[in-house]
Amino acid sequence: MPGGEAAAGAPLLRMEGVRKAFPGVLAVREAGLEVRAGEVHALVGENGAGKSTLIRIVTGAHQADAGTLELDGVPALFPSPQAAAGAGIAAIYQELDLVGKLSVRANLFLGRESARLGFLAAAEERRLAREALARLGVDLDPGARVDALDVAQQQLVAIARALLADARLLVMDEPTAALASAEVERLFGVIRELRARGIGVVFVSHRLDEVMAIADRVTVMRDGATLGTWPVSELTRERLVERMVGRPLAQEFPKARAAFGPEILAVRDLTGGRVRDASFAVRAGEVLGIAGLVGAGRTDLARLVFGADPLERGEVLLDGRPVSIVSPRDAIRLGICLLTEDRKGQGLVLGLSARDNFALPNLDRWSPFGWIRKGQEQSAFERFVASLRIRLSGPGQPARDLSGGNQQKLLLARWLERDSRVLIFDEPTRGIDVGAKHEIYLLINELAARGKAIVMISSELPEVLGMSDRILVMRRGRVAGEVPEAAAASQELLLRMAVG
């Protein structure tokens, strides 16, 4: 444990010229970050600005391609998360790495058990555990099982574990995303306690109010680069938003407005999972954008409409008539399709060939009595490979081997073959390169022109603004507001509605 006196001012961590590329994506172009001991340092930026990559470099989960990292003024290199942890850097991600079936105490000492002659020194551990929790002002039974605790309590356990491991720099990624406001207050109390003890805290958050409330300084990232660092006292929320966004929209989004037809899809008071009383409607030819922070319930809403998750209450209307959708199969038969945000986990069967993936929901179209007519299947597939310019080495190539953009086009092709009337796109351009993005935008235009009703969920505000006709903003499971004319709205407006 470092000295208790808060030595604010001494640079604990300094990074310069950091660069990190993944195949096809330059995630971090040029980033620098300086965190002092006894400081809460916020890192803000839009989704995809490179924040996650940057903090993963700090915690050793990724290795930078270029740039320097100094700890206490000494150059350091973290080839693994273990190495970073050994140097006193701890990370609290949204997905907490706790073992749910073990007790709080067992989790606090996981991997560093105090033992005598191979036997756990239980009494000793219990004492230390109680001390660590008490120091954080947390009242928790060290013997309780972790999966019996709520998310906020689990988070505190993770923080206590970092303290017990003598962490000097604590990196927190969206720690408040899953917390209620009272819990946020308690977390802030703990963070202030850490600051007073001279620990540096990196606080990544979308919630700008919280950033303004807790942080000492803030670093803004945009397009893979850090723009600069400012003391929070010199900033207003508005100026912070300005710095986060500040990008001309230009012709990045080739939006073409289609003629609207009658209302096709309407949902009323949809409730289930995270979603509460959501209502909206989409007309033929219309693109309805849905914006909101990660965890606001956008994906849950899409899954409810599609029948992927059980509905608690509410109804779905198609052409004004209520329809019963209890499974994705029902939705598909009614002409509703969902392009999921998780291509690899929920969209594709990676081991199957590109053609088989394309055919999966469409087999009934060319399989009388369950017998697949391979000739028809092949020609349908080739039609879309050509029209969507899907690049593959052959129809039998496993979906796993396609690039992100081609995978997305493949999934799109399957729903186009189905000629669905309602298309729900969840993060349609996530993780794909600029060229493929543009092609997908043109496709959205074309589908709207053909009278499809389109719902487009996106975390990229410019995309929502640039490609939608109308925008719905979600916040904590509810529809927080609607922007009737997307063209007239600004990112600032959306952010304000999303953050609340």
Added chain:
Amino acid sequence: MSVAGDRRAPLLSRLLTAYGMLGVLVLLAGFFSVATLQEQQPTGEAAARSLARQLEGRSFAGARVVIVGRGGEEDARFASALAARVRELSGTVMLTVTGDPAEVRAALESLAVRGTPRFVVATTEGAAPIVRSVLQSLPTIGGARVLTPEPYRWPTFLLPENLRNVANQIAVIAILAVGMTMVIVTGGIDLSVGSLIALAAVVTASLIGRMGGEGAGTGAMVASGVATIVLCGAIGAFSGVMITRFAVPPFIATLAVMQVASGLAYIVSEGRPVYQVPQGFVLLGRGADPLLGIPWAVLLMGALYAAAHVVMSRTVLGRYIYAVGGNAEAARLAGVRVAAVLLFVYAACGALAGLGGVVMASQLRSGAPTYGLMYELYVIAAVVVGGTSLSGGEGTIPGTLVGAFIIAVIQNGMNLTHVESYTQKVVLGLVILGAVLLDRLKQRGLRGRGRSRDGGA
């Protein structure tokens, strides 16, 4: 169209993926062929042909021939075939005798008494010692030449009867492996099939016993077999319901059913083998088709493999089975009724285990609750050796057939080369391990390629 094809898996892993196990089977067959290469004595028609060739070659045309064989069908065929050949060569068959040594002696003595002119004795390798000893004791005809068929070098492993034997022995395991392949392709497992063999054998034998016992007709036997298969299918479907409706892991659900089915087999049979079945019941298990001499059980197995291969590669159901195993959630979101697919594969696996049990009861002409012990493991081994991944989503029906044959060939080959049965277990275990290691190697190759394109923050 290029892009990703450029990045190829290493040569070794590609070869293994495409031809791995078939190559192993061929290598094993080659190895055991060489290891069992030895002098073979022709019998039956082959022996007759060999002797006829000798008679012809030494210009015995017009010679007098005595044909001697031992009792049994094989030697009778030998005698009649040779007699026909001798007459074609315009020789004279003075005497044909097949039977036990006493009959042979009596026949030859009668020749000696009559003071017969010079003749040649054509006999089989089996009967030759008797002939020689009788001739020695009879000075009047002692000078007669004794001809035996020429031995030839041929691997015992490759003798037609041995190959038939291998196929027949593997039939039950191979039939079960069809259903198991489907289950494992969905990412599941079925441990209950061994017990279902016992249950099916006992139930079908008992049903036949109720419907006339040893005097039961064909209709009663067919009805019993079908009822048994339906019952086992229903039990498989029960496992399927536990797995889909109540989310019990397949391992646990089928482990429980394995115990239940085994217990039921003991209850139904009261712990004793059931023998009250007619002789005709063995037709399925031991009989062979009259044309090529292929056992019915093997033909049934072949038909099942052909049907299952078509289902898996050409039908919607097959495509869904692969999709569910590859990514159940993605399949569901594409409109696949995942629960229905799983229910089907477990029901099919159960029904096929029932069929396997009926075949085994027929082979052994009885049903006992001890049948099929550990068979689930042999079946799983056949599937895994055949290249089906235990993590689901990949595997083929022909691959499983190859896997079943690899196991059968190793067992048979080791028997022929007199490897101890304890050692055989060790070898089989290592073979299974080797197959799984190959699978891992393959998986790692795929993951390695996947990772290089992942990236993303």
